[in-house]
Amino acid sequence: MSVKKEANGRRSAQVPSTQSAVARRSAEAQVRTLIAKFAPAHLRLIGALRRQLRKRLPTAHEVVYEYRDCFVISYSPNERGYEGVLAIRASENGVRLYFNRGKELPDPAKLLQGSGSQTRWIPLEGASTLSRPEIARLIDEAIARNRVPFARAGRGSVVMRSASAKQRPRRRPA
Numbered sequence: 001m002s003v004k005k006e007a008n009g010r011r012s013a014q015v016p017s018t019q020s021a022v023a024r025r026s027a028e029a030q031v032r033t034l035i036a037k038f039a040p041a042h043l044r045l046i047g048a049l050r051r052q053l054r055k056r057l058p059t060a061h062e063v064v065y066e067y068r069d070c071f072v073i074s075y076s077p078n079e080r081g082y083e084g085v086l087a088i089r090a091s092e093n094g095v096r097l098y099f100n101r102g103k104e105l106p107d108p109a110k111l112l113q114g115s116g117s118q119t120r121w122i123p124l125e126g127a128s129t130l131s132r133p134e135i136a137r138l139i140d141e142a143i144a145r146n147r148v149p150f151a152r153a154g155r156g157s158v159v160m161r162s163a164s165a166k167q168r169p170r171r172r173p174a
Helices: 021-038 040-056 127-131 133-145
Strands: 002-005 011-014 061-066 071-076 086-091 094-099 120-123 158-162
Touching (some): 021 040, 021 071, 021 158, 040 086, 086 133, 094 133, 127 133
Antiparallel strands (some): 002 011, 071 086, 086 094, 094 120
């Protein structure tokens, strides 16, 4: 086990995943259920994206959140999704790749969309989108700039989080 210093100055242990095969199969089944619920038309695309991102970040934890109208898979160096570098957001309307600190990334091709204070995204029409040189450079830069390093060895886990239980009901228009 290695000890590292977090961005807020605290130290935390970076432990490789010890997720059992049974727990992984259960989490994978839950992810498949979410895909079928929110984005059945994008099932193959999401599967291909997950395989490519896991190949790129083999020690990343996939932290999965279910929201009212979509689900998000964050690729994080630990089981806290907010420290993730990339995320897949999928809904009935489409699939996007989010860059957690996208506002800070150099984007000469002007591919990143969004106007939030931190996060930017690109639409994903196909799995080959990740192979485009300008997208690959954005991903490489995002990984290099991530404040929390990924483990050098091991395998990340699949972690289910329920965000919809924490959400407040939407206001009705007046």
